[in-house]
Amino acid sequence: MYRDRLRDHLVLIVGVIVMMGPILVAITTSSYDRVYIHNHGMQIGWGGNFLETYRNVLFYKGGFSGEVTGALMAMNSAILGIGFAVGKIVVSMLAAYAIVYFRFPLGTFFFWVIFSTLLLPLEVRILPSYEVVQQMGLLNSYTGLILPLIASATGTFYFRQFFRSVPDELVEAARIDGAGPFRFFIDILVPLSKTMMAAIFIIMFVVGWNQYLWPILITTDEHYFTLVRGIKQVLQVYIGADIPEYNEALAMAILAMLPPGLVIVVFQRMFIKGLVETEK
Amino acid sequence: MQSSRFDSPLTPYFLLLPQMAIIAVFFLWPAAEAIWSSFFLEDPFFGTRTFVGFENYVEALSSADYRRAAWFTAIFTLIVALGSLALGMWLAVAADNVLRGRSAYKTILMWVYAIAPPVAGLIGVMLFDQHIGPLVDFVGLFGHEMKVGVNWWDTAIAMMIVATWKQIPYNFIFVLSGLQSIPNSVREAAAIDCRSSVRRFWTVIFPLLAPTTFFLLVINITYALFETFGIIDLMVKGEPGNNPKTLVYKVFLDGFRGNDLGGSSAQSVILMILVLVLTIAQFRLLERRIHYK
Numbered sequence: 001m002y003r004d005r006l007r008d009h010l011v012l013i014v015g016v017i018v019m020m021g022p023i024l025v026a027i028t029t030s031s032y033d034r035v036y037i038h039n040h041g042m043q044i045g046w047g048g049n050f051l052e053t054y055r056n057v058l059f060y061k062g063g064f065s066g067e068v069t070g071a072l073m074a075m076n077s078a079i080l081g082i083g084f085a086v087g088k089i090v091v092s093m094l095a096a097y098a099i100v101y102f103r104f105p106l107g108t109f110f111f112w113v114i115f116s117t118l119l120l121p122l123e124v125r126i127l128p129s130y131e132v133v134q135q136m137g138l139l140n141s142y143t144g145l146i147l148p149l150i151a152s153a154t155g156t157f158y159f160r161q162f163f164r165s166v167p168d169e170l171v172e173a174a175r176i177d178g179a180g181p182f183r184f185f186i187d188i189l190v191p192l193s194k195t196m197m198a199a200i201f202i203i204m205f206v207v208g209w210n211q212y213l214w215p216i217l218i219t220t221d222e223h224y225f226t227l228v229r230g231i232k233q234v235l236q237v238y239i240g241a242d243i244p245e246y247n248e249a250l251a252m253a254i255l256a257m258l259p260p261g262l263v264i265v266v267f268q269r270m271f272i273k274g275l276v277e278t279e280k
Numbered sequence: 281m282q283s284s285r286f287d288s289p290l291t292p293y294f295l296l297l298p299q300m301a302i303i304a305v306f307f308l309w310p311a312a313e314a315i316w317s318s319f320f321l322e323d324p325f326f327g328t329r330t331f332v333g334f335e336n337y338v339e340a341l342s343s344a345d346y347r348r349a350a351w352f353t354a355i356f357t358l359i360v361a362l363g364s365l366a367l368g369m370w371l372a373v374a375a376d377n378v379l380r381g382r383s384a385y386k387t388i389l390m391w392v393y394a395i396a397p398p399v400a401g402l403i404g405v406m407l408f409d410q411h412i413g414p415l416v417d418f419v420g421l422f423g424h425e426m427k428v429g430v431n432w433w434d435t436a437i438a439m440m441i442v443a444t445w446k447q448i449p450y451n452f453i454f455v456l457s458g459l460q461s462i463p464n465s466v467r468e469a470a471a472i473d474c475r476s477s478v479r480r481f482w483t484v485i486f487p488l489l490a491p492t493t494f495f496l497l498v499i500n501i502t503y504a505l506f507e508t509f510g511i512i513d514l515m516v517k518g519e520p521g522n523n524p525k526t527l528v529y530k531v532f533l534d535g536f537r538g539n540d541l542g543g544s545s546a547q548s549v550i551l552m553i554l555v556l557v558l559t560i561a562q563f564r565l566l567e568r569r570i571h572y573k
Contacts (some may be wrong), residue, residue, distance in 0.1 A: 011374040012385045015367075019392050019448065022403050025414065029406070041412040091298045098295035103285045110296055117307050119559050123506040123528050124551040127535040127544055128310035128317070136305075148306040156299060171285075181286040211395035212510040217536070228396045229512075235402070235517055246412065253399045260394035265387055276457045 023257070030054075030250035037246045049247065057251045068222040069254060070230075077209050077226040077256070083146045084208030085201045090157030093193070097154075097185055100163040101171070114153040115213050122149070122214060140221040149214060155200060158277075162196050164190070199274025202267050208259040227256035288523060306550035313551075336546035344549070346530065353505065353526045360508070361500035363444040365493065368451025373481060375452075376459040386456070393449040397507055401514025404442035408515075429516065429523065436524040439515050443508045450503075451496050458492035459485070498562045505554070527551060 025042050058070040083194030098104075099111055122129060138144030163221055166189070174184045190197075215229040225233065234249045264271045318336055320329040340346050375385050392400075407415045407427040415438075416426045428438045462485065470484040486493075495515065506528055516523045521531060535544030 005377065008374040008377040009381075009477050011370060012378065012381075012389075015371045015374070016385065018445070022407060022445070023391070025396075026403050026406070037412055041417065042406060042414050091302065094295040095299035098292035101285050102292035102295075103287055104289070104292045107292070110300065113303065113308075114299065117303055119556055120311055120552050121506050121555065122503075123509060123529070124555065125307075125310045125314050125546045126532060127541065127548070128313035129306060130536075131313065132306065132310050136444075147302060151302050153299075153303075166380070173487055181288060181291055182307065184286075185527040204396055210399075212396060212398045212513075213532070216513075228398055229400045231396075231402050231514065232518065235405075235514060236412065248404060253402050256399050257395045260396075261391050264390060264394050266388070268387060272453060272457060275453060 004170055023254075025189075026250045027254055030247045030254060032247060034243050034245050034247050037126065038243045053247045053251045054255075055247050056135065056257065070227070070252065072223070073225050073227045074255065075258075076224060077228065078212060078259070079142055080215070080226050081205045081209035081260075084205035084211075085150055087146055087150045087154045088204050089197055089200060091150055092153070093159050093190075093197075095156045096159035097189065100160055101184075103180065114156050117151055117153045118157075121152070126213065133218060137219075140219055140224050141226070144218050145215060145224065146208075146273045149208065149211065155204070158200060159193070162193065166192060178188055180254065195270070196274075198267075199270045199277070200272045201224060202263055203274045205263060209260050231256065301404075311552075314545045314548045317541055318549045320542050320543040332542070334540040337550070340543055340546045340550070346527075348563045349525050349527050352524045353451065356436070356443070356508075356524070356526060357501055357504040359440050360443045360447060360504040361497055363440070364447035364500055365451050365496050367444070368448045368496075369455045369489075369493075371448070372452050372459060372549045373485075375456055389452050390449050392446060394452070395446065396510060397443075397446060398510030398514045400442055400446045401511040404438060404511065404515055405517065411508035432522065433517065433526060439508075439512060439524065442515065443504060443511050446511065447500060447503055453501070454492055454496055455489065458489050462488055495562070498558060502555070502558060505551075 023045060028044055028046060029037060029042045030053055031050035033049045033053075034045050036047065037043065058074075060069065080082045095110075095114065096207055099107060099114075133139060133148060136144070138147075138184055170188060171184065174188055179187065209226075211226070212228050212231075215224075216232055219225055219229060222233075230252060231249075234245075234252055296477070315330075318333060319333060321332045321335070322329050360491075371389055375389070376384055378385070403426075408426065409411050410416060410427065413426075416428070419426045426434045426438070428435050464490070466484070470480050474480045474483065505526065508526065509528055509532070512526055512529050520529070524532070528551065530550065531544050531547045534540045534547065538544075
């Protein structure tokens with residue numbers, strides 16, 4: 001059935017150039033110094049400044065307070081990505097477990113409340129959400145950064161779907177063996193959900209790591225900046241300077257895309273499975 | 281539905297507590313607040329509120345700036361949604377056809393999914409930069425001097441290109457997995473009936489992909505409306521001026537820069553209605569798909 005045709009390969013090669021070209025140019029350009037880039041434009045070759053630029057961005061770059069390095073921002077990004085993914089998995093697994101495996105009067109009501117969160121993405125209610133977080137004194141904190149993002153119910157739906165596909169016989173067997181709801185959850189449901197948890201972790205990690213709008217509102221203290229948030233700061237430098245630090249801006253962009261990129265490439269199969277099955 | 285369930289009176293409430301607490305504090309409250317304050321005129325200096333009914337809505341909808349943003353958002357959304365779908369599908373069909381190097385193509389074409397919109401925006405800013413941007417030089421070959429950030433249309437087109445580029449991998453992944461779920465027997469039957477691979481695609485494969493296509497269109501529209509915020513913020517360098525902006529970006533500007541709480545809330549509510557319509561459309565499609573399966 002499959003025949004390799006030249007035309008398909010040509011389409012794919014053009015596609016690869018279009019998709020990866022900008023990233024490769026960003027990498028190569030970041031290896032030149034800013035004056036050279038300013039005079040000669042973006043580069044495809046290899047300049048000698050690569051290590052120095054990345055070392056600057058990672059360890060020496062000061063920000064306003066002079067204390068913030070790229071490494072700190074990377075750590076904040078990791079906290080946001082992992083915190084968001086773990087938080088979402090824990091919260092939504094518990095909620096989905098309650099909805100699927102328990103008979104209780106308000107079950108349907110709760111289901112619809114959770115469902116309603118899918119209707120309004122954070123972007124359309126940013127101002128009031130900001131005010132709530134401000135009133136709670138959570139500006140410039142990891143809690144304020146992560147918790148409001150967990151409010152959307154995508155994870156709950158996903159686990160609900162999965163739990164409903166678990167055969168009834170397992171619950172019955174567990175009950176006959178005298179296992180209560182807690183035992184059943186820990187000993188049977190969690191082990192069964194392992195692959196699904198991993199898949200959703202990968203997707204949520206990327207989503208959390210890449211958050212932008214919420215961090216630019218919530219964090220004004222540079223100690224809480226993530227790499228993606230820091231991109232906006234880089235831009236400010238870009239506007240002000242005579243010769244902007246193109247190389248460092250691009251280095252930051254590369255650093256910001258590297259971890260999520262590696263995660264989806266390394267765990268490719270799980271990532272695709274998670275993406276295709278959760279969103280459908 | 282699960283027929284065997286546990287009957288403990290309190291456990292489910294404990295299990296739901298974390299989720300419901302977060303939803304109540306960070307979702308229900310702000311959403312109610314947005315709807316509520318859209319009916320008031322707020323004075324940022326004295327903190328006083330006056331009830332103005334639908335005036336904020338009327339003002340928002342009748343302002344020239346809002347209409348410009350709405351018009352741009354419509355075009356932007358249409359082009360980004362269709363463009364990324366078409367290009368993603370094209371690449372997926374090609375990747376599905378080849379045997380050699382398929383997984384390498386797949387891995388490489390997926391990578392851009394991992395890039396945050398503002399990071400894509402930053403790279404876009406550089407590529408379309410007046411001094412250093414190779415794409416400006418490229419367009420220059422055709423006799424047009426691109427001035428992104430100055431010329432409205434040049435900026436709009438650059439934004440659309442970056443936003444489309446960022447969304448191609450998502451479409452690619454979904455179409456490819458849709459293609460791979462089409463049974464070989466169907467493909468073989470089609471190949472016997474029809475020699476032209478282009479016609480085979482449009483008459484056999486494309487209709488089979490229809491559910492995936494509709495799903496992707498809704499997702500792409502949501503993406504273009506909301507998630508492109510970072511791209512737009514970076515490409516106008518945080519200083520929109522007369523540059524094109526989407527409705528979501530305008531909500532942000534009016535609320536946080538202009539301090540127009542009522543106006544910004546009214547715009548939020550209009551967007552909420554839009555999302556509601558989109559979600560209903562998506563669920564009706566989903567229902568229909570389950571029905572036919």
